Amino acid sequence: MTLTPQTQRWPADRAILFVHGIGNAAVGDYRPLVEQVQALLGDDAKRFAFYFLYYDQINDWFAAKLQAGALFEKLIGGVRSKFSEGNGAGPAASVGLGNAIAEFAGDVLWPVLLADARTAIRTMYLNQLRRIVRDGEDAKVPARRQHVSIITHSMGCFHTYEALGEAAADKGQGLSPATWGVRFDNVIYMASPVQLIRSVARDIQGIVPSRETLHCASGGALALPSEANVSGLHIPSARRTVSITGNLDPVGGHLMRSRLPWAYMEFPNEATFEPYIDPQQIATAGAGEDVTLAGLLQSALRDGAAPSITPHNPHDWGAYIARHADQLKSWLTA
Amino acid sequence: MRRVLAAAAGFAWAATAHAQQFTITDILDSLQRGAARVNFAGADPIAAGKLDSVAHLLRAAGAGSVKVSTLANVIARRRVGFAEANRWDPRATDLLAQPWFRDAILLLPLIANGSLQPQLDGKVPNKEADGILAPTDSLRASVQDNAMQQGTERLRRLEIKYGSGSPQLNVVEATANFVFQWLPGLRSGKDGSPSRYEFLAAYRTMEISAIKSSRSLPDAELVSGGQVGLRWYHWGAGWGAGSARSQQLRPRYASAGLYVIGPADAPFAKLTGVRRRHGVFLGWGGVHVAWVFESPQRVLVGGDRYLVPHLF
Numbered sequence: 001m002t003l004t005p006q007t008q009r010w011p012a013d014r015a016i017l018f019v020h021g022i023g024n025a026a027v028g029d030y031r032p033l034v035e036q037v038q039a040l041l042g043d044d045a046k047r048f049a050f051y052f053l054y055y056d057q058i059n060d061w062f063a064a065k066l067q068a069g070a071l072f073e074k075l076i077g078g079v080r081s082k083f084s085e086g087n088g089a090g091p092a093a094s095v096g097l098g099n100a101i102a103e104f105a106g107d108v109l110w111p112v113l114l115a116d117a118r119t120a121i122r123t124m125y126l127n128q129l130r131r132i133v134r135d136g137e138d139a140k141v142p143a144r145r146q147h148v149s150i151i152t153h154s155m156g157c158f159h160t161y162e163a164l165g166e167a168a169a170d171k172g173q174g175l176s177p178a179t180w181g182v183r184f185d186n187v188i189y190m191a192s193p194v195q196l197i198r199s200v201a202r203d204i205q206g207i208v209p210s211r212e213t214l215h216c217a218s219g220g221a222l223a224l225p226s227e228a229n230v231s232g233l234h235i236p237s238a239r240r241t242v243s244i245t246g247n248l249d250p251v252g253g254h255l256m257r258s259r260l261p262w263a264y265m266e267f268p269n270e271a272t273f274e275p276y277i278d279p280q281q282i283a284t285a286g287a288g289e290d291v292t293l294a295g296l297l298q299s300a301l302r303d304g305a306a307p308s309i310t311p312h313n314p315h316d317w318g319a320y321i322a323r324h325a326d327q328l329k330s331w332l333t334a
Numbered sequence: 335m336r337r338v339l340a341a342a343a344g345f346a347w348a349a350t351a352h353a354q355q356f357t358i359t360d361i362l363d364s365l366q367r368g369a370a371r372v373n374f375a376g377a378d379p380i381a382a383g384k385l386d387s388v389a390h391l392l393r394a395a396g397a398g399s400v401k402v403s404t405l406a407n408v409i410a411r412r413r414v415g416f417a418e419a420n421r422w423d424p425r426a427t428d429l430l431a432q433p434w435f436r437d438a439i440l441l442l443p444l445i446a447n448g449s450l451q452p453q454l455d456g457k458v459p460n461k462e463a464d465g466i467l468a469p470t471d472s473l474r475a476s477v478q479d480n481a482m483q484q485g486t487e488r489l490r491r492l493e494i495k496y497g498s499g500s501p502q503l504n505v506v507e508a509t510a511n512f513v514f515q516w517l518p519g520l521r522s523g524k525d526g527s528p529s530r531y532e533f534l535a536a537y538r539t540m541e542i543s544a545i546k547s548s549r550s551l552p553d554a555e556l557v558s559g560g561q562v563g564l565r566w567y568h569w570g571a572g573w574g575a576g577s578a579r580s581q582q583l584r585p586r587y588a589s590a591g592l593y594v595i596g597p598a599d600a601p602f603a604k605l606t607g608v609r610r611r612h613g614v615f616l617g618w619g620g621v622h623v624a625w626v627f628e629s630p631q632r633v634l635v636g637g638d639r640y641l642v643p644h645l646f
Contacts, residue, residue, distance in 0.1 A: 061492075065503055114515070115521070116495070116528045117496075130482050172410050173478075174475075174480075181474075230441065
């Protein structure tokens with residue numbers, strides 16, 4: 001069994017769970033990101049237990065079972081060969097691109113179209129949350145006084161939303177906010193595709209199995225995972241839910257600085273929800289200025305050389321964390 | 335005595351909350367003690383009224399001595415053992431199986447954590463609040479333990495069916511198994527456990543065919559064959575694990591179904607045509623044995639490995 005939840009001794013009453021997004025992450029791959037958060041926390045970092053949910057192994061099961069890597073390789077092989085004609089790229093490049101596309105598509109497709117894939121990642125996630133709560137209790141911190149935050153990126157937002165939705169809906173999980181008092185200080189979504197997946201899943205609902213278990217697609221509108229107490233008061237799983245995206249990040253519901261309502265995740269009228277949309281640049285020149293013709297000319301004249309242009313990945317997790325370092329510290333240490 | 339137990343638990347909360355076998359009476363007593371401590375009826379009359387109602391209901395049903403481990407099984411909808419139930423009341427099995435009973439016991443932590451705990455917060459010292467909530471904390475821990483066990487078992491089964499070393503699916507199988515997600519009996523369980531069945535439809539390029547001959551040894555040749563049937567996975571511990579030899583003896587899956595060979599006895603031959611021949615097969619792990627009962631009758635042996643992805 002290789003899906004054992006991470007467990008550790010808490011140094012104090014706080015923990016952070018990181019949940020990564022699209023890709024093929026292996027244990028340890030996101031250590032630099034954890035170090036980035038440790039750096040922004042400063043001395044406070046010593047009070048936290050850091051957890052990381054690596055779930056790509058499950059996506060890999062389904063990709064291998066359905067021979068998806070080879071399928072995508074076949075589908076795009078012809079197109080790829082056209083692009084690679086004359087530029088020296090060989091079959092290896094085609095295989096690599098095919099596998100990359102299979103991973104990307106698979107990460108999104110498996111949980112939506114295969115009920116077992118959805119269950120597998122969600123079960124792994126819920127086991128990890130239970131383990132975190134129990135680790136806290138082992139450190140003599142009752143669940144109601146634990147300060148647990150979740151920082152998640154890209155597809156990790158979808159898995160987080162689904163796991164919290166299941167935790168709130170199924171009391172048998174032992175994690176619901178009203179019945180069991182398990183609440184998270186912060187759930188911080190970065191570049192969340194939850195609304196995008198909801199829109200697509202509802203458009204293709206006829207081919208989504210066990211649709212009732214896909215929390216993001218249920219209900220009249222996307223809602224914060226919550227549970228009502230006996231008086232009917234809804235208690236959210238998170239005391240604070242933050243959504244951060246960039247105005248150039250398509251996964252977060254923006255296309256060339258335009259918001260796409262069908263793809264942008266928001267929870268209007270929820271007091272515990274805080275949305276942030278970062279202004280982003282495709283590239284910067286010289287010392288971080290926007291790329292403009294005037295700026296490039298000034299840079300070239302100033303330096304006496306060709307201007308340097310640095311392209312930016314609008315979906316980069318580390319960049320989101322860097323831009324909100326002060327807020328993160330404030331939220332996590334509150 | 336029970337009040338003393340609950341109060342004591344509050345002072346050594348982490349060490350005892352999960353080990354202590356609290357009962358429904360302990361939960362009710364501690365919640366009513368907490369309610370009295372913060373004037374719950376004045377602060378949240380709806381929740382306080384429900385606490386009184388459910389306490390009356392459970393006590394009247396004689397359920398006071400049911401332990402949290404049993405309650406956790408009821409919440410997880412696990413069948414409660416005869417001995418476990420009869421230990422407190424001969425009517426227990428009936429009572430525990432009734433839907434209202436599960437709803438009633440779930441009201442207790444909902445009142446405790448969703449309504450009473452916010453009232454206790456800041457009004458009574460943490461240690462006292464921990465003592466009041468210790469029985470319901472113990473119930474949560476038992477529910478989490480159950481859920482963890484069930485989750486781990488579910489993941490183990492999913493790994494058997496989908497993990498490394500499980501049979502790959504071709505296009506036809508992938509499509510059929512996608513549709514199976516809607517079919518009762520073949521789709522995943524309500525609790526999310528995978529179905530142990532999987533549709534199998536394969537073209538086998540080279541099967542070893544043996545036909546009885548006039549000589550002492552049967553005539554053997556390579557032919558191609560087709561399978562349509564079901565694969566089922568062994569969930570038992572130890573199946574599909576261990577050394578290569580033990581995996582052959584106790585593989586992660588078996589299969590059975592219909593078998594067909596084409597008009598020509600040759601490898602890589604087509605299976606369609608009026609003179610195709612039919613039979614049945616049984617598979618044990620990656621090896622299958624088929625019997626074609628149309629003349630000439632023959633036995634075939636083959637493997638499950640695909641030579642060309644998606645096809646055969």
